[in-house]
Amino acid sequence: MAHGPQPGFKRWLYTTNHKDIGSMYLWFSFAMFLLGGCMALVIRAELFEPGLQIVQPEFFNQMTTMHGLIMVFGAVMPAFVGLANWMIPMMIGAPDMALPRMNNWSFWILPFAFAMLVSTLFMEGGAPNFGWTFYAPLSTEYAPPSVTFFIFSIHIMGASSIMGAINIIATILNMRAPGMTLMKMPLFVWTWLITAYLLIAVMPVLAGVVTMMLMDIHFGTSFFSAAGGGDPVLFQHVFWFFGHPEVYIMILPAFGIVSAIIPTFARKPLFGYSSMVYATASIAFLSFIVWAHHMFTVGMPIAGELFFMYATMLIAVPTGVKVFNWVTTMFRGAMSFETPMLFSIAFVILFTIGGFSGLMLAIAPADFQYHDTYFVVAHFHYVLVPGAIFSITAGVYYWLPKWTGNMYNESMGKVHFWLAFIGLNVTFFPMHFVGLAGMPRRIPDYALQFADFNQIASVGAFLFGAAQIVFLFNVIRTVQGGSKASDEVWDNPEGLEWTVPSPAPYHTFSTPPAVR
Amino acid sequence: MRLSENAKIATRLLALAASMLVFAIFVMPPLYDAFCEITGLNGKTGSKYEAVPAAVDSDRLVTVQFVASNNENMPWQFRPSVVSVKVHPGEVMDTVFMAANPTDRDMVGQAIPSLVPFKAAAYFHKTECFCFNQQILKAGESAELPLRFIVDPDLPPGVNTITLSYTLFDVTERVSANLDNKNTDSEREG
Numbered sequence: 144m145a146h147g148p149q150p151g152f153k154r155w156l157y158t159t160n161h162k163d164i165g166s167m168y169l170w171f172s173f174a175m176f177l178l179g180g181c182m183a184l185v186i187r188a189e190l191f192e193p194g195l196q197i198v199q200p201e202f203f204n205q206m207t208t209m210h211g212l213i214m215v216f217g218a219v220m221p222a223f224v225g226l227a228n229w230m231i232p233m234m235i236g237a238p239d240m241a242l243p244r245m246n247n248w249s250f251w252i253l254p255f256a257f258a259m260l261v262s263t264l265f266m267e268g269g270a271p272n273f274g275w276t277f278y279a280p281l282s283t284e285y286a287p288p289s290v291t292f293f294i295f296s297i298h299i300m301g302a303s304s305i306m307g308a309i310n311i312i313a314t315i316l317n318m319r320a321p322g323m324t325l326m327k328m329p330l331f332v333w334t335w336l337i338t339a340y341l342l343i344a345v346m347p348v349l350a351g352v353v354t355m356m357l358m359d360i361h362f363g364t365s366f367f368s369a370a371g372g373g374d375p376v377l378f379q380h381v382f383w384f385f386g387h388p389e390v391y392i393m394i395l396p397a398f399g400i401v402s403a404i405i406p407t408f409a410r411k412p413l414f415g416y417s418s419m420v421y422a423t424a425s426i427a428f429l430s431f432i433v434w435a436h437h438m439f440t441v442g443m444p445i446a447g448e449l450f451f452m453y454a455t456m457l458i459a460v461p462t463g464v465k466v467f468n469w470v471t472t473m474f475r476g477a478m479s480f481e482t483p484m485l486f487s488i489a490f491v492i493l494f495t496i497g498g499f500s501g502l503m504l505a506i507a508p509a510d511f512q513y514h515d516t517y518f519v520v521a522h523f524h525y526v527l528v529p530g531a532i533f534s535i536t537a538g539v540y541y542w543l544p545k546w547t548g549n550m551y552n553e554s555m556g557k558v559h560f561w562l563a564f565i566g567l568n569v570t571f572f573p574m575h576f577v578g579l580a581g582m583p584r585r586i587p588d589y590a591l592q593f594a595d596f597n598q599i600a601s602v603g604a605f606l607f608g609a610a611q612i613v614f615l616f617n618v619i620r621t622v623q624g625g626s627k628a629s630d631e632v633w634d635n636p637e638g639l640e641w642t643v644p645s646p647a648p649y650h651t652f653s654t655p656p657a658v659r
Numbered sequence: 660m661r662l663s664e665n666a667k668i669a670t671r672l673l674a675l676a677a678s679m680l681v682f683a684i685f686v687m688p689p690l691y692d693a694f695c696e697i698t699g700l701n702g703k704t705g706s707k708y709e710a711v712p713a714a715v716d717s718d719r720l721v722t723v724q725f726v727a728s729n730n731e732n733m734p735w736q737f738r739p740s741v742v743s744v745k746v747h748p749g750e751v752m753d754t755v756f757m758a759a760n761p762t763d764r765d766m767v768g769q770a771i772p773s774l775v776p777f778k779a780a781a782y783f784h785k786t787e788c789f790c791f792n793q794q795i796l797k798a799g800e801s802a803e804l805p806l807r808f809i810v811d812p813d814l815p816p817g818v819n820t821i822t823l824s825y826t827l828f829d830v831t832e833r834v835s836a837n838l839d840n841k842n843t844d845s846e847r848e849g
Contacts, residue, residue, distance in 0.1 A: 200669050241665040305676050313668040347676045351683025363833065366688055369771050370730065370828030374703075381683060444698060445779065 147647065156251070159243035160649060163226045164250050166546075168225025171253060173615070175192070175217030176532075180608055182210040185572075187604035190597050193589050204272035205264065205586035206366070211275025212293075215393065216300045217257050219531045223396040224249075224307045226538050227335050229546065231311060233563035233640040233647065234329045236320025236656045241313035241631075249306035256299035258353070263289035274585060276386065279367035283359045290360065294353045300369030301350040308342035310333055326417065329638055331399030333420050337427045338395045341388045345430075348385040350409035352378065376441050383434035391430045393527060394494075395423055397534035398465060401487045404541050405469050407636040408484035409476030415468040422461035429458045440509045448507040455505040459498065466495055479634075482556030486537035487563050490529055500575065518578025524571045528607075536563075536614065543621055544628035548646030551621040555613060563612035569603025699780030704772050704823075707791055708784035708809070715749040716812045723810065726824040727756055733829045734762050735796070738772075740803070748812040751786070756825065758794065759801035767834045768794045770804075770825040779818045782811035793830060 148163065155167060170255040185206045189197045198206070228246065232239055240246045263270040268287035271277065319328070328336075355378075363373025367378045373414060377647040398419075406413045413419065435443060435451040443451075469491050478484070504510055513519060536559075544550050551616045573596035578584075582593045589597065596625040628645045639658075643651045695703045723746055725739035736759040746752045760766050770790040774780045785791075789804035796802060810821070 242669060305673075309669050309672040309676075312672060313665045316668060317664050343676050344679055347679035348683040348687075351680050351687075354680075354684060355688075369826070370830050371833065372771070373688075374691070374695070377688055380691060381687050384683075385689070442700075442777075444700065452729075521770055561831055 163227030179213035237318035333400030493529030521574035566607030666759035
């Protein structure tokens with residue numbers, strides 16, 4: 144039965160193997176991460192000093208928009224799907240994903256979606272310039288002509304995500320090895336199961352909102368056009384009904400990764416496994432009833448402001464449970480600080496900082512001051528960069544020896560970590576201050592008094608960017624060779640993925656393993 | 660066996676995704692409109708009101724202010740004939756807005772109302788309003804646009820001033836592109 148991959152490029156084009164597809168997702172997302180990162184560097188270079196130096200405001204707006212879209216839909220989401228493809232079948236003792244052909248398709252439509260999105264940069268009128276949240280009427284009446292390409296690329300990304308999510312749910316529900324009950328599943332599998340349901344619930348809403356834009360732009364409807372009796376505020380409600388669960392889509396799998404890594408390097412089992420599962424489910428549920436905290440300033444009745452404020456603050460409870468469990472797992476553990484663990488500890492600390500600034504933003508009366516300032520930028524970069532990006536990086540370092548059979552270079556990994564950690568904080572921490580002082584987001588020029596902090600932030604951004612080159616170099620070196628990794632790789636790690644040889648053979652668990 | 664299980668789950672999840680798409684496009688916007696109508700959110704006022712005989716509450720006097728503004732690129736002159744009137748709740752009141760098209764081309768305008776405070780929106784009834792229809796003004800033409808309204812006697816206590824704002828949009832292109840929907844659209848939203 145077992146047969147090897149096709150030779151040459153066809154292997155990647157025709158593959159239905161979860162490991163091949165996982166690798167392609169990861170490489171694709173890394174390419175997008177570098178592209179989106181370069182756009183961030185254009186932004187930071189322009190903001191190094193006040194006035195206009197490098198780019199014009201129109202292009203600056205295209206950079207902020209494309210940076211956000213590429214990082215959210217091109218870097219973070221495909222990276223998590225890639226990790227899910229690689230790890231979920233190996234973690235639950237399945238031979239492959241449940242729907243391997245659909246798996247191939249959901250990957251291969253992505254490069255086309257992003258080729259279309261990036262091609263808008265070269266079109267007349269330029270790329271989308273209305274921010275990654277594409278609020279109407281900026282994205283309808285005042286949009287550049289390329290908005291139609293943006294809409295279709297969002298449709299394709301949505302289709303890809305939905306197919307990926309269906310595949311993951313079918314795999315987890317149907318393909319578990321005998322004895323692998325739901326409450327025995329690794330937390331990464333649990334968080335992905337819940338994330339996949341979130342994806343299926345909200346990606347169609349995103350598709351819906353861009354479809355309504357398409358209708359308004361080309362077919363004369365007035366969903367969001369006040370002149371025809373529509374309402375631009377409706378756009379914000381529909382968008383954030385997608386958008387808020389979306390931010391949890393980008394963080395729940397991160398919780399799963401960190402929950403796998405911390406016990407390994409603390410040499411203690413995860414504290415409070417079942418509370419972790421319930422906390423994840425609670426966060427997922429709450430994510431559907433807090434969307435309007437992104438729009439406190441649109442003019443809501445006081446009852447609405449209060450409801451969304453309290454519901455938002457409620458999310459801090461299950462999140463706090465998780466942070467408590469990670470800290471307690473580490474407490475009095477025999478800790479060692481290999482690169483994956485360093486990234487995971489940084490995740491716990493910095494994600495908590497991002498969570499606290501989120502709580503500040505949740506206070507409706509205070510939000511009127513913070514709204515659309517750099518404080519918001521600082522907040523969501525503190526949850527997304529050390530949250531999503533650091534956890535993905537930690538996961539890659541943690542599982543790379545299993546994937547390639549080779550150990551990565553530990554000192555280079557540590558250099559990467561410290562450069563990234565320092566770069567990240569130097570970039571984003573000053574943004575809190577300029578934001579509180581009143582610097583609005585999405586501006587290419589700013590008042591003089593913000594210059595110092597912006598210069599510091601720009602220096603940090605280039606440092607953070609440089610750190611990623613170290614990462615790329617380390618990964619390539621590890622793929623090419625290096626000291627051989629044992630099957631267990633780490634010191635007595637938990638999970639079925641460590642029972643297969645390193646590198647993991649092309650087909651694993653063709654016969655289901657016995658689960659204790 | 661296993662394949663059919665997978666296919667079953669995939670079909671169900673696909674149906675869930677499809678229903679969420681339908682929810683976003685066909686349920687959320689009407690739901691939002693209904694919600695705004697009930698709560699008066701965003702100052703959306705109701706559509707044409709059939710006057711019912713009601714006692715005039717002559718003890719109470721409410722100030723109604725009128726604001727007229729142009730949406731971006733709308734060249735018409737547009738203003739209320741009086742900026743403020745005092746009415747007794749239950750009393751029928753008439754006023755006019757003045758509009759003039761100073762350009763040398765025929766144009767179509769659409770006025771969109773908004774009212775503050777939001778909680779008064781449900782108690783402000785328009786029995787006749789130029790905002791129910793699109794207004795066509797030929798080049799250089801001007802017109803008086805009528806508005807007849809009743810403030811409901813049940814207007815919550817504490818509301819002494821109501822501000823009614825109209826924003827005038829240029830819908831000439833929209834109309835020529837979309838002649839069929841012209842009446843239905845403007846009927847739906849007052």
